[in-house]
Structures are given as C-alpha cells and as structure tokens.
Amino acid sequence: MANRTLSISAVVITSILALSACSDASNTPAKTASAAQSSPPKLQEKEDLSPFAGFASARFGSDETAVRAAWKGSLRDGGGSDSCRQLFQDPRPAKGFGTSFMLENGQFVRYDIDSRERKAPRGLQVGSSAQQIRATYPGRYEEQPNKYVEGATDFIVTPYIDSEARMVFETDPDGVVTRWRIGVPPAVFYVEGCS
Numbered sequence: 001m002a003n004r005t006l007s008i009s010a011v012v013i014t015s016i017l018a019l020s021a022c023s024d025a026s027n028t029p030a031k032t033a034s035a036a037q038s039s040p041p042k043l044q045e046k047e048d049l050s051p052f053a054g055f056a057s058a059r060f061g062s063d064e065t066a067v068r069a070a071w072k073g074s075l076r077d078g079g080g081s082d083s084c085r086q087l088f089q090d091p092r093p094a095k096g097f098g099t100s101f102m103l104e105n106g107q108f109v110r111y112d113i114d115s116r117e118r119k120a121p122r123g124l125q126v127g128s129s130a131q132q133i134r135a136t137y138p139g140r141y142e143e144q145p146n147k148y149v150e151g152a153t154d155f156i157v158t159p160y161i162d163s164e165a166r167m168v169f170e171t172d173p174d175g176v177v178t179r180w181r182i183g184v185p186p187a188v189f190y191v192e193g194c195s
Helices: 002-038 042-049 064-071 130-136
Strands: 074-080 084-090 099-104 107-113 141-145 153-157 166-171 177-183
Touching (some): 064 084, 064 099, 064 107, 130 153
Antiparallel strands (some): 074 084, 099 107, 107 177, 141 153, 153 166, 166 177
C-alpha cells in the first residue's frame, strides 16, 4: 500500500511539474512579445534608408561600390578628380542626364535628378510647381534666388527626420521644378556639381 501511495504521489508530482512547465512555456512568448513591442522592431531600420540617408541601400558616406550596387544598372563615369567626381545613369534619357551620383574623396555625398523618372520625398518631381513645394513642405524650406538663372528660385528643404542632409529643388522663372537633389553639406549646395 505504501508503494502504491508513493507511485500515485510520484505521478501527481510529475503531472504538477509538467503542467507548471507548460504554464511557464506559454507565458514566455507573451513576455518576449511584450518586450519586443517596447523596443522598435528591426524592420524600423528601413526608415534609416530614407532618401535623406542616401539612395536606396547606398547611404551617404558609403563608397562607389555601394552606389553601383544600389543603382542596379549601368553608370558611366562623368569625369572630375579624385576629390570630386560624378557617375551618370547609362544610357541617358532623351533629355537631360536622368540620375547622377556625386562622390567626394571616394564617399557618396549627393544624388541629382533632372527627369520625371523619380519622385522626391512626398511625391514632388521635375515639372512640379513652386506652389506645390510650399504646400508640401510648410515651414521646412528656404527660398534663394538661383545663382545663374534670373527670376529662378532654389528651394532648400530640411527633412522631417533628424538629418544633416538637405533637398534642393531648382525652379525656372515660371516656378516649375527643373531638377532636384539630395545630399549632405557642403556638397548638396555646389551649384556646378563637381565643376
């Protein structure tokens, strides 16, 4: 009888331990899930790849290899020097250069767009108006006269994220965007590019 009581007791204790283990296992994912929710998920890192951080996967400060990988097409060397050079999409569009990338001392510092192929952050593009810039980036832009075209205006836009990068829209005298660029200072402000 004592052996039978011990066997029943052993079964009961084993069952309690098993249930307890199941209970702990079911609580563990809940704790892990709540901990994961309190810190940003890894997918949030994609925000760091915003246009103000670089172009696609090529971040400002990366090298030419990263720029070429991000473009995923052919780029031709536009000349310049070791201190400043530009890469242009190849083939070029029928009008303008399309997309170009500036490298300063081997580091990616800026990209320029002069076609409707790509949109700027918040959807503006070549052909958009000065009024659209003002309405799209209220309180985030500064207007300056263009250095070479009388009556034309450059809009310097500060991003909504914490970044030193800037976006510059160049408009013609009629207030139409002819090109735009994003980059880090001082390169983003070079009017002549690498010239």
